[in-house]
Amino acid sequence: MFDDTDRRILRQLQEDPTISTAQLADRAGVNAATCWRRLERLRERGVLRGARAVIDWQVLGFTVEVSLRVTLDKTVPRAFEDFAAAAREIPEVLEIQTFLGQVDVRLGLIARDLAHYQALYRDSILTLPHINDLEALMHVARIKTDETVPL
The missing domain is CATH 3.30.70.920 (Lrp/AsnC effector binding domain/regulation of amino acid metabolism (RAM) domain)
Incomplete structure:
Protein backbone atom coordinates (compact mmCIF):
# COMPACT_ATOMS: atom_id res chain seq x y z
CA MET A 1 0.00 0.00 0.00
CA PHE A 2 0.98 3.64 0.04
CA ASP A 3 2.32 5.46 3.06
CA ASP A 4 2.66 9.13 4.02
CA THR A 5 6.01 9.42 2.20
CA ASP A 6 4.45 8.22 -1.06
CA ARG A 7 1.60 10.70 -0.58
CA ARG A 8 4.04 13.57 0.08
CA ILE A 9 5.98 12.69 -3.06
CA LEU A 10 2.80 12.49 -5.15
CA ARG A 11 1.44 15.78 -3.75
CA GLN A 12 4.68 17.58 -4.61
CA LEU A 13 4.78 15.99 -8.06
CA GLN A 14 1.20 17.05 -8.77
CA GLU A 15 2.04 20.58 -7.69
CA ASP A 16 5.10 20.80 -9.94
CA PRO A 17 5.67 17.90 -12.37
CA THR A 18 8.83 19.55 -13.75
CA ILE A 19 10.63 19.38 -10.41
CA SER A 20 13.96 17.52 -10.28
CA THR A 21 14.26 14.36 -8.19
CA ALA A 22 16.61 16.16 -5.79
CA GLN A 23 14.14 19.02 -5.29
CA LEU A 24 11.27 16.56 -4.97
CA ALA A 25 13.17 14.59 -2.32
CA ASP A 26 13.91 17.78 -0.39
CA ARG A 27 10.28 18.93 -0.45
CA ALA A 28 9.02 15.46 0.50
CA GLY A 29 11.49 15.16 3.37
CA VAL A 30 13.49 12.16 2.10
CA ASN A 31 16.92 11.70 0.56
CA ALA A 32 17.32 11.56 -3.23
CA ALA A 33 17.99 7.81 -3.36
CA THR A 34 14.85 7.03 -1.37
CA CYS A 35 12.83 9.39 -3.54
CA TRP A 36 14.12 7.76 -6.73
CA ARG A 37 13.31 4.26 -5.43
CA ARG A 38 9.82 5.38 -4.41
CA LEU A 39 9.22 6.96 -7.83
CA GLU A 40 10.32 3.74 -9.54
CA ARG A 41 7.98 1.69 -7.34
CA LEU A 42 5.10 4.07 -8.09
CA ARG A 43 5.81 3.68 -11.83
CA GLU A 44 5.98 -0.12 -11.58
CA ARG A 45 2.63 -0.18 -9.76
CA GLY A 46 1.08 2.00 -12.45
CA VAL A 47 0.40 4.95 -10.15
CA LEU A 48 2.68 7.19 -12.23
CA ARG A 49 1.82 6.53 -15.84
CA GLY A 50 4.07 9.15 -17.39
CA ALA A 51 4.42 12.85 -17.96
CA ARG A 52 2.89 14.96 -20.70
CA ALA A 53 2.78 18.50 -21.95
CA VAL A 54 -0.49 20.31 -21.38
CA ILE A 55 -1.13 22.53 -24.38
CA ASP A 56 -3.66 25.34 -24.26
CA TRP A 57 -5.52 24.66 -27.51
CA GLN A 58 -7.28 28.05 -27.29
CA VAL A 59 -3.93 29.82 -27.61
CA LEU A 60 -3.42 27.81 -30.81
CA GLY A 61 -6.62 29.24 -32.28
CA PHE A 62 -9.24 26.64 -31.37
CA THR A 63 -12.14 28.69 -30.01
Whole structure:
Protein backbone atom coordinates (compact mmCIF):
# COMPACT_ATOMS: atom_id res chain seq x y z
CA MET A 1 0.00 0.00 0.00
CA PHE A 2 0.98 3.64 0.04
CA ASP A 3 2.32 5.46 3.06
CA ASP A 4 2.66 9.13 4.02
CA THR A 5 6.01 9.42 2.20
CA ASP A 6 4.45 8.22 -1.06
CA ARG A 7 1.60 10.70 -0.58
CA ARG A 8 4.04 13.57 0.08
CA ILE A 9 5.98 12.69 -3.06
CA LEU A 10 2.80 12.49 -5.15
CA ARG A 11 1.44 15.78 -3.75
CA GLN A 12 4.68 17.58 -4.61
CA LEU A 13 4.78 15.99 -8.06
CA GLN A 14 1.20 17.05 -8.77
CA GLU A 15 2.04 20.58 -7.69
CA ASP A 16 5.10 20.80 -9.94
CA PRO A 17 5.67 17.90 -12.37
CA THR A 18 8.83 19.55 -13.75
CA ILE A 19 10.63 19.38 -10.41
CA SER A 20 13.96 17.52 -10.28
CA THR A 21 14.26 14.36 -8.19
CA ALA A 22 16.61 16.16 -5.79
CA GLN A 23 14.14 19.02 -5.29
CA LEU A 24 11.27 16.56 -4.97
CA ALA A 25 13.17 14.59 -2.32
CA ASP A 26 13.91 17.78 -0.39
CA ARG A 27 10.28 18.93 -0.45
CA ALA A 28 9.02 15.46 0.50
CA GLY A 29 11.49 15.16 3.37
CA VAL A 30 13.49 12.16 2.10
CA ASN A 31 16.92 11.70 0.56
CA ALA A 32 17.32 11.56 -3.23
CA ALA A 33 17.99 7.81 -3.36
CA THR A 34 14.85 7.03 -1.37
CA CYS A 35 12.83 9.39 -3.54
CA TRP A 36 14.12 7.76 -6.73
CA ARG A 37 13.31 4.26 -5.43
CA ARG A 38 9.82 5.38 -4.41
CA LEU A 39 9.22 6.96 -7.83
CA GLU A 40 10.32 3.74 -9.54
CA ARG A 41 7.98 1.69 -7.34
CA LEU A 42 5.10 4.07 -8.09
CA ARG A 43 5.81 3.68 -11.83
CA GLU A 44 5.98 -0.12 -11.58
CA ARG A 45 2.63 -0.18 -9.76
CA GLY A 46 1.08 2.00 -12.45
CA VAL A 47 0.40 4.95 -10.15
CA LEU A 48 2.68 7.19 -12.23
CA ARG A 49 1.82 6.53 -15.84
CA GLY A 50 4.07 9.15 -17.39
CA ALA A 51 4.42 12.85 -17.96
CA ARG A 52 2.89 14.96 -20.70
CA ALA A 53 2.78 18.50 -21.95
CA VAL A 54 -0.49 20.31 -21.38
CA ILE A 55 -1.13 22.53 -24.38
CA ASP A 56 -3.66 25.34 -24.26
CA TRP A 57 -5.52 24.66 -27.51
CA GLN A 58 -7.28 28.05 -27.29
CA VAL A 59 -3.93 29.82 -27.61
CA LEU A 60 -3.42 27.81 -30.81
CA GLY A 61 -6.62 29.24 -32.28
CA PHE A 62 -9.24 26.64 -31.37
CA THR A 63 -12.14 28.69 -30.01
CA VAL A 64 -15.02 26.21 -30.08
CA GLU A 65 -15.45 23.24 -27.75
CA VAL A 66 -18.34 20.82 -28.14
CA SER A 67 -19.53 17.72 -26.31
CA LEU A 68 -21.42 15.28 -28.47
CA ARG A 69 -23.68 12.78 -26.74
CA VAL A 70 -24.13 9.76 -28.96
CA THR A 71 -26.57 6.88 -28.81
CA LEU A 72 -25.50 3.93 -30.92
CA ASP A 73 -27.48 1.28 -32.76
CA LYS A 74 -27.11 -1.56 -30.26
CA THR A 75 -28.51 -4.11 -32.71
CA VAL A 76 -25.07 -4.06 -34.36
CA PRO A 77 -22.75 -6.41 -32.43
CA ARG A 78 -19.58 -4.31 -32.89
CA ALA A 79 -21.20 -0.87 -32.79
CA PHE A 80 -19.07 0.43 -29.91
CA GLU A 81 -15.81 -0.87 -31.33
CA ASP A 82 -16.48 0.36 -34.87
CA PHE A 83 -17.62 3.77 -33.68
CA ALA A 84 -14.67 4.26 -31.32
CA ALA A 85 -12.15 3.17 -33.96
CA ALA A 86 -13.54 5.67 -36.48
CA ALA A 87 -13.82 8.49 -33.90
CA ARG A 88 -10.15 8.00 -32.92
CA GLU A 89 -9.20 8.93 -36.48
CA ILE A 90 -10.64 12.46 -36.17
CA PRO A 91 -7.79 14.69 -34.90
CA GLU A 92 -10.16 17.25 -33.36
CA VAL A 93 -11.72 14.61 -31.10
CA LEU A 94 -9.83 15.00 -27.83
CA GLU A 95 -11.85 12.65 -25.67
CA ILE A 96 -14.01 9.56 -26.10
CA GLN A 97 -15.97 8.29 -23.11
CA THR A 98 -18.42 5.40 -22.95
CA PHE A 99 -21.37 5.17 -20.56
CA LEU A 100 -24.04 2.83 -19.31
CA GLY A 101 -27.43 4.42 -19.68
CA GLN A 102 -29.35 6.40 -22.28
CA VAL A 103 -26.20 7.95 -23.77
CA ASP A 104 -23.63 5.44 -24.98
CA VAL A 105 -20.67 7.67 -25.91
CA ARG A 106 -19.52 11.23 -25.33
CA LEU A 107 -17.07 12.85 -27.70
CA GLY A 108 -15.20 15.96 -26.64
CA LEU A 109 -13.96 17.91 -29.63
CA ILE A 110 -12.50 21.27 -30.57
CA ALA A 111 -12.72 23.44 -33.67
CA ARG A 112 -11.11 26.68 -34.81
CA ASP A 113 -14.49 28.42 -35.22
CA LEU A 114 -18.14 27.65 -36.00
CA ALA A 115 -17.47 27.21 -39.72
CA HIS A 116 -14.76 24.65 -38.94
CA TYR A 117 -17.12 22.90 -36.50
CA GLN A 118 -19.90 22.77 -39.12
CA ALA A 119 -17.53 21.19 -41.65
CA LEU A 120 -16.20 18.77 -39.05
CA TYR A 121 -19.73 17.82 -38.00
CA ARG A 122 -20.96 17.35 -41.56
CA ASP A 123 -17.89 15.65 -43.04
CA SER A 124 -16.54 13.61 -40.11
CA ILE A 125 -18.99 13.23 -37.23
CA LEU A 126 -22.10 12.39 -39.25
CA THR A 127 -20.14 9.75 -41.18
CA LEU A 128 -19.23 7.82 -38.01
CA PRO A 129 -20.77 4.33 -38.04
CA HIS A 130 -23.81 3.10 -36.13
CA ILE A 131 -25.11 6.45 -34.82
CA ASN A 132 -28.74 6.20 -33.74
CA ASP A 133 -29.03 9.62 -32.09
CA LEU A 134 -26.70 12.58 -31.62
CA GLU A 135 -26.92 15.65 -29.40
CA ALA A 136 -24.41 18.51 -29.51
CA LEU A 137 -23.70 20.60 -26.43
CA MET A 138 -21.68 23.78 -27.05
CA HIS A 139 -19.36 24.62 -24.17
CA VAL A 140 -19.83 28.12 -22.83
CA ALA A 141 -17.48 28.20 -19.83
CA ARG A 142 -15.19 25.86 -17.93
CA ILE A 143 -15.98 26.31 -14.25
CA LYS A 144 -13.51 23.79 -12.84
CA THR A 145 -10.83 21.60 -14.34
CA ASP A 146 -8.62 19.78 -11.90
CA GLU A 147 -6.80 16.53 -12.46
CA THR A 148 -5.11 16.47 -9.07
CA VAL A 149 -5.95 13.60 -6.76
CA PRO A 150 -6.73 14.43 -3.12
CA LEU A 151 -3.86 12.75 -1.28
